[in-house]
Amino acid sequence: MNLDESRALLGRLLHRIAPEVDLDQVDPDAPLQDEMDLDSMDFLNLVTALHDETGIDVPERDYPSLSTIGGFVSYVEAASTT
Amino acid sequence: MGDFLMPSLGADMDSGRIVEWRVGPGDTVHRGDIVAVVDTDKADIEVEVFEDGVIEALLVEAGREVSVGAPLARIAAVSGAEAQATPVGAVAPPPTKPAKPTKRATKPPPKQAAKQAAKPSPKRAAGHDVASQPATTRLRASPLARREAAEQGIDLAAVAGTGPGGAVVVADLTGPTVGTPPTGRAAPAVAAAPEPAGRDQGGRQASMRRAIGDLMARSKREIPHYYVATTVDLAAATAWLAAENDRRPVGERLLPAALLLKATALAARQVPTLNGFWGAGGFEPSAAVHLGVAVALRGGGLVAPAIHDAEQLAVGELMAALRDLVERARAGRLRASEMADPTITVTSLGEQGADEVLGVIYPPQVAMVGFGRVKDRPWASDGMLGVHPTVRATLAADHRATDGHEGSRFLAAVDRLLQTPEEL
Numbered sequence: 141m142n143l144d145e146s147r148a149l150l151g152r153l154l155h156r157i158a159p160e161v162d163l164d165q166v167d168p169d170a171p172l173q174d175e176m177d178l179d180s181m182d183f184l185n186l187v188t189a190l191h192d193e194t195g196i197d198v199p200e201r202d203y204p205s206l207s208t209i210g211g212f213v214s215y216v217e218a219a220s221t222t
Numbered sequence: 223m224g225d226f227l228m229p230s231l232g233a234d235m236d237s238g239r240i241v242e243w244r245v246g247p248g249d250t251v252h253r254g255d256i257v258a259v260v261d262t263d264k265a266d267i268e269v270e271v272f273e274d275g276v277i278e279a280l281l282v283e284a285g286r287e288v289s290v291g292a293p294l295a296r297i298a299a300v301s302g303a304e305a306q307a308t309p310v311g312a313v314a315p316p317p318t319k320p321a322k323p324t325k326r327a328t329k330p331p332p333k334q335a336a337k338q339a340a341k342p343s344p345k346r347a348a349g350h351d352v353a354s355q356p357a358t359t360r361l362r363a364s365p366l367a368r369r370e371a372a373e374q375g376i377d378l379a380a381v382a383g384t385g386p387g388g389a390v391v392v393a394d395l396t397g398p399t400v401g402t403p404p405t406g407r408a409a410p411a412v413a414a415a416p417e418p419a420g421r422d423q424g425g426r427q428a429s430m431r432r433a434i435g436d437l438m439a440r441s442k443r444e445i446p447h448y449y450v451a452t453t454v455d456l457a458a459a460t461a462w463l464a465a466e467n468d469r470r471p472v473g474e475r476l477l478p479a480a481l482l483l484k485a486t487a488l489a490a491r492q493v494p495t496l497n498g499f500w501g502a503g504g505f506e507p508s509a510a511v512h513l514g515v516a517v518a519l520r521g522g523g524l525v526a527p528a529i530h531d532a533e534q535l536a537v538g539e540l541m542a543a544l545r546d547l548v549e550r551a552r553a554g555r556l557r558a559s560e561m562a563d564p565t566i567t568v569t570s571l572g573e574q575g576a577d578e579v580l581g582v583i584y585p586p587q588v589a590m591v592g593f594g595r596v597k598d599r600p601w602a603s604d605g606m607l608g609v610h611p612t613v614r615a616t617l618a619a620d621h622r623a624t625d626g627h628e629g630s631r632f633l634a635a636v637d638r639l640l641q642t643p644e645e646l
Contacts, residue, residue, distance in 0.1 A: 179518075180574075181548050181572070
């Protein structure tokens with residue numbers, strides 16, 4: 141999965157959790173949870189949906205690397221190519 | 223068994239409006255089946271039936287608002303064997319009856335459903351004088367229908383609503399194919415539906431604000447609150463969670479909230495004077511702990527449905543119940559039994575929240591437990607100063623039922639329980 145694809149995937153997954161969010165309007169370096177008002181349950185659902193969809197299993201200690209849009213996208217890109 | 227009544231879905235509810243019927247005359251129902259969706263000020267609630275039987279008649283058409291306790295449907299009791307084989311009643315559904323909307327497995331694939339929905343269906347023909355609706359640019363649709371439509375990629379504007387005020391209900395999305403004979407069950411109710419407007423998003427917001435305001439004002443007027451607070455060391459709990467989550471598949475991972483809820487439920491057993499209701503005769507303790515959980519909704523407002531018998535659930539089960547409850551609360555698919563009977567409620571602000579929350583008690587309950595966010599704080603233990611993850615735990619309780627002494631005992635029990643997370 142390249143960066144564009146993983147970004148599109150994030151958009152799709154987020155839409156289920158926060159339908160009103162437009163990914164293009166969000167600063168890619170801002171903290172995801174603050175910016176989109178996601179609570180820890182939303183974030184867990186996001187990580188679960190990522191796993192269901194791609195098989196990528198993000199261990200809890202890696203959560204901080206996924207805390208921004210940019211971080212999430214590059215993590216998924218890296219994880220899907222290894 | 224007789225009449226099926228409009229249930230009370232919380233202390234603030236005087237009446238409710240039937241949004242849609244999920245059953246019709248002749249349908250066999252089993253205990254726990256969802257038979258109707260009822261609109262309260264706060265949310266659309268799925269109402270279950272509590273006995274087996276056959277629907278004889280629907281007494282209230284969809285769209286009508288009736289008082290709590292009013293008969294909604296007449297249900298005849300049947301023996302188990304008969305119930306399976308021969309539904310009695312005026313209109314037996316034909317064998318080709320389309321699957322109920324709730325049965326996901328038998329749903330038509332999205333494209334097909336969209337096509338069906340866009341075509342004129344027999345229901346629309348039978349139903350509603352859409353032209354008589356006041357012109358409006360706002361799409362009317364039940365929350366469930368909105369969700370289903372979004373999932374299936376259906377344009378709601380292309381669907382003719384048969385709900386109150388022309389609102390799109392789920393049945394309109396998964397309705398019978400053209401050419402399938404109408405089952406005859408939905409048509410009469412729909413045709414007779416009176417005019418009250420389907421509640422749009424803005425209306426729901428306003429009515430929810432009002433309902434919360436009314437109930438909380440009543441709480442502050444009637445309940446002499448007292449408050450106690452403590453800081454709980456979560457070093458053991460956090461370490462246990464990290465180890466546990468490391469070996470759990472992602473779908474079964476735990477949040478700190480699961481431990482906090484379990485500790486609260488067990489503490490409520492240990493201090494039973496905080497678990498129950500304030501009634502006309504004073505405090506009525508509850509044998510079970512039905513743990514209300516305040517769930518914030520996206521876009522504002524909150525609901526506080528119950529996790530039943532929370533003290534008996536393993537932490538993993540409690541987490542699964544919490545996930546399910548939050549998801550359904552946000553999708554507008556809570557059930558009547560969850561709204562009716564929390565015995566003590568918890569509000570947990572999660573990791574984005576403030577340090578501390580002092581709650582307002584939900585009448586007729588007598589206690590509200592609050593957890594702030596988990597936060598690293600300087601912590602002295604065993605003569606040493608270190609940095610520990612901690613949480614501020616608070617209790618707002620009804621002074622008519624208990625005093626600060628019992629409130630303190632409760633928080634001490636929560637604290638103690640959280641020091642041995644493996645035993646929760």
